[in-house]
Amino acid sequence: MAAVLASQSYCCCNMDLMNQGRAMGTLGFSSSISDEFTRFDWQASNRPISAAKSIKFHVEMRQTELPSKLGGNGRLGINGKVSIKKRDVKMVPASEVMNRKSPNSNKVNMVHGSRQVVNGASIVKRDPTPALSKTLNFRDYKELPPLEDLKVLPSDEGFSWANENYNSWQRTVDVWSFVISLRGRVLLDNAKWAYLGGFTEEKQRNRRQQTASWLRESVLQLGPTFIKLGQLSSTRSDLFPREFVNELAKLQDRVPAFSPEKARSLIEKELGAPVKILFKEFEDRPIAAASLGQVHRAILHNGEKVVVKVQRPGLKKLFEIDLRNLKLIAEYFQRSETFGGPTRDWIGIYEECSTILYQEIDYINEGRNADKFRRDFRNVKWVRVPLVFWDYTAIKVLTLEYVPGIKINGLDMLDSRGFNRSRIASRAIEAYLIQILKTGFFHADPHPGNLAIDTDEAIIYYDFGMMGEIKSFTRERLLELFYAVYEKDAKKVMQSLIDLEALQPTGDMSSVRRSVQYFLDNLLSQTPDQQQTLAAIGEDLFAIAQDQPFRFPSTFTFVMRAFSTLEGIGKILDPDFSFAKVAAPYAQELLDTKQQQRAGTQLLGEIRKQADDARTYTISMPYRVQRIEEFVRQLESGDLKLRVRVLESERASHKASIRQMGTIYTVFGGTLLNLGVTLSNQGNQIIANGSFIGAAVFFTLFLRSMQRVKNLDKFEKMI
Numbered sequence: 001m002a003a004v005l006a007s008q009s010y011c012c013c014n015m016d017l018m019n020q021g022r023a024m025g026t027l028g029f030s031s032s033i034s035d036e037f038t039r040f041d042w043q044a045s046n047r048p049i050s051a052a053k054s055i056k057f058h059v060e061m062r063q064t065e066l067p068s069k070l071g072g073n074g075r076l077g078i079n080g081k082v083s084i085k086k087r088d089v090k091m092v093p094a095s096e097v098m099n100r101k102s103p104n105s106n107k108v109n110m111v112h113g114s115r116q117v118v119n120g121a122s123i124v125k126r127d128p129t130p131a132l133s134k135t136l137n138f139r140d141y142k143e144l145p146p147l148e149d150l151k152v153l154p155s156d157e158g159f160s161w162a163n164e165n166y167n168s169w170q171r172t173v174d175v176w177s178f179v180i181s182l183r184g185r186v187l188l189d190n191a192k193w194a195y196l197g198g199f200t201e202e203k204q205r206n207r208r209q210q211t212a213s214w215l216r217e218s219v220l221q222l223g224p225t226f227i228k229l230g231q232l233s234s235t236r237s238d239l240f241p242r243e244f245v246n247e248l249a250k251l252q253d254r255v256p257a258f259s260p261e262k263a264r265s266l267i268e269k270e271l272g273a274p275v276k277i278l279f280k281e282f283e284d285r286p287i288a289a290a291s292l293g294q295v296h297r298a299i300l301h302n303g304e305k306v307v308v309k310v311q312r313p314g315l316k317k318l319f320e321i322d323l324r325n326l327k328l329i330a331e332y333f334q335r336s337e338t339f340g341g342p343t344r345d346w347i348g349i350y351e352e353c354s355t356i357l358y359q360e361i362d363y364i365n366e367g368r369n370a371d372k373f374r375r376d377f378r379n380v381k382w383v384r385v386p387l388v389f390w391d392y393t394a395i396k397v398l399t400l401e402y403v404p405g406i407k408i409n410g411l412d413m414l415d416s417r418g419f420n421r422s423r424i425a426s427r428a429i430e431a432y433l434i435q436i437l438k439t440g441f442f443h444a445d446p447h448p449g450n451l452a453i454d455t456d457e458a459i460i461y462y463d464f465g466m467m468g469e470i471k472s473f474t475r476e477r478l479l480e481l482f483y484a485v486y487e488k489d490a491k492k493v494m495q496s497l498i499d500l501e502a503l504q505p506t507g508d509m510s511s512v513r514r515s516v517q518y519f520l521d522n523l524l525s526q527t528p529d530q531q532q533t534l535a536a537i538g539e540d541l542f543a544i545a546q547d548q549p550f551r552f553p554s555t556f557t558f559v560m561r562a563f564s565t566l567e568g569i570g571k572i573l574d575p576d577f578s579f580a581k582v583a584a585p586y587a588q589e590l591l592d593t594k595q596q597q598r599a600g601t602q603l604l605g606e607i608r609k610q611a612d613d614a615r616t617y618t619i620s621m622p623y624r625v626q627r628i629e630e631f632v633r634q635l636e637s638g639d640l641k642l643r644v645r646v647l648e649s650e651r652a653s654h655k656a657s658i659r660q661m662g663t664i665y666t667v668f669g670g671t672l673l674n675l676g677v678t679l680s681n682q683g684n685q686i687i688a689n690g691s692f693i694g695a696a697v698f699f700t701l702f703l704r705s706m707q708r709v710k711n712l713d714k715f716e717k718m719i
């Protein structure tokens with residue numbers, strides 16, 4: 001079949017692509033009718049394709065269902081090689097391919113590349129039968145965009161942290177200089193506002209903005225540990241002002257890359273063989289560099305295109321030095337009023353961060369996470385998770401299937417492919433709802449760099465270093481919280497928050513309850529067109545938390561942050577996007593489940609009642625049973641409880657008055673004792689003796705009172 005297809009095919013390829021002379025690329029094609037696609041490996045010689053006599057396609061084993069209109073019937077496994085003669089190849093400049101509709105095509109030729117690279121091709125199947133004369137649109141499926149078009153990443157040379165032989169003392173000095181400067185800046189800002197006064201809100205914002213920019217630059221200078229912590233802090237709107245959070249979020253794109261020599265030597269050390277033996281091809285220039293590692297493209301000997309994520313050399317040692325200092329910093333912040341002092345749990349935050357950091361530098365852990373995440377979504381066709389190549393993976397090297405896509409916020413590219421943006425936005429949120437409500441295993445960092453869109457509008461996930469898990473216990477509590485919010489019941493909301501350890505119960509919770517009630521009233525009284533964004537709701541929540549004994553667990557803040565990031569992405573993709581609309585069926589499902597549970601409980605109650613009634617009729621009721629029933633009735637109506645309560649409070653007040661008398665006896669006894677001593681010193685022995693006797697009587701009375709209190713306590717324990 002493949003041969004037939006080839007012999008009858010006419011191919012037009014993108015000239016830019018042809019002239020690159022790359023040894024290998026992959027093209028895919030999709031039928032414009034069925035939208036099923038087949039993948040082709042495009043093999044050419046090392047010289048430019050324009051100089052080659054023919055272009056060979058190695059057809060991959062993916063099955064396709066050729067539409068019957070095209071002569072196909074049912075499933076078809078295509079395997080083998082397809083050669084297309086050069087005279088059948090028409091070269092078209094990339095720009096033309098992108099904008100032009102081929103005369104026989106009912107679709108614009110597909111373009112690809114998350115980095116503005118335009119590669120496209122189409123095959124026009126020539127067939128004498130008019131019914132079969134259809135266009136099959138080719139699209140480069142796993143094409144490696146030319147490196148020249150990729151952004152050149154800044155190098156890490158010149159940064160002190162890039163040198164692996166860290167001098168522990170020098171590093172400590174660098175870190176503490178930063179902390180002292182930060183403290184100085186914050187103190188100066190506070191002093192200016194307090195003493196000079198007259199600062200408008202806008203001026204304060206500008207000043208905060210300056211400090212935030214300074215902080216981002218300093219963090220970049222301090223290197224991986226601080227960059228990662230900065231990125232993590234950009235999720236904590238509950239801890240830092242908005243300007244800081246926004247600046248720190250920019251760290252995502254600004255991390256310098258390390259040299260290919262370092263990358264190659266680390267791969268060799270980790271995988272036990274030189275790169276040129278391990279891979280058929282390995283690109284020295286990384287396609288991305290992040291705080292903890294960088295990503296290189298490569299091709300395995302079997303032709304599989306992969307990405308190799310290589311960890312920054314010497315990270316563990318750097319973490320050890322930095323975390324030692326960070327612990328001291330957290331302890332210092334905990335004591336310092338400037339940094340929120342005892343109202344913030346800095347030590348707890350330090351511990352969370354250190355756990356995350358160590359988890360993130362274990363790529364085996366990341367690979368396992370990717371596998372689990374892929375399993376969770378195996379039945380959801382529109383979510384794609386790269387495969388892990390375990391034979392090429394170690395603690396510091398992770399090799400994954402190369403699954404390129406368009407960045408989820410790359411609007412121009414999405415539009416040029418005719419993608420349905422609103423569907424993409426809904427899918428992004430829905431995938432997240434599945435993680436939170438169903439699988440309980442969620443991607444804790446779904447920023448736009450970690451989400452891309454595949455050729456069939458599927459969502460591709462990258463980076464599984466930071467995953468969150470919602471244990472079934474927590475999930476149940478979260479559901480309770482959801483139901484309580486739905487029922488607008490502030491008391492239940494508070495109880496769920498206490499169970500989730502998000503709220504610390506203190507003596508007087510009335511102010512917290514008022515804040516929660518206010519929040520609920522505002523949240524639920526809105527009409528659909530007044531609905532706040534999730535980000536705004538999150539901010540309200542965090543604002544409430546500022547003055548209350550709340551400490552949101554990191555899981556909660558990650559979930560909130562993830563939802564508001566995705567909601568932001570949703571709004572960029574589709575201005576009419578509504579989170580509530582996507583979430584509604586899930587919320588309804590949860591409410592239905594609750595309803596069913598309630599119905600189940602009611603049924604149980606009914607059965608119990610009927611059993612009781614049956615017993616009433618069949619068993620004769622002697623006097624004793626009647627008494628017991630009367631007793632139970634009183635218990636149920638609360639009479640008995642009321643009386644017990646009265647007795648309890650009576651006993652408590654009785655004890656308090658005995659204690660009060662005891663105190664009075666001691667005061668009198670002490671005074672008489674003092675008087676006796678003074679009189680005795682003055683030689684007035686007879687009156688002094690009288691005072692001593694009086695003192696003895698009062699002390700005896702005091703001892704008796706204490707004994708009575710003790711007896712009452714004993715009695716209370718007995719009943």
Ligand SMILES: Nc1ncnc2c1ncn2[C@@H]1O[C@H](COP(=O)(O)OP(=O)(O)OP(=O)(O)O)[C@@H](O)[C@H]1O
Pocket residue numbers: 252287288289290291292293294295307309386400401402403404405449450462463464465
């Ligand atoms: N399997 C893949 N196929 C194609 N591109 C990939 C793949 N994995 C990663 N990338 C690209 O590399 C970039 C960085 O990858 P990744 O997020 O996994 O690195 P990271 O070091 O964990 O970064 P960070 O922790 O800062 O998010 C991604 O945004 C994506 O563009």
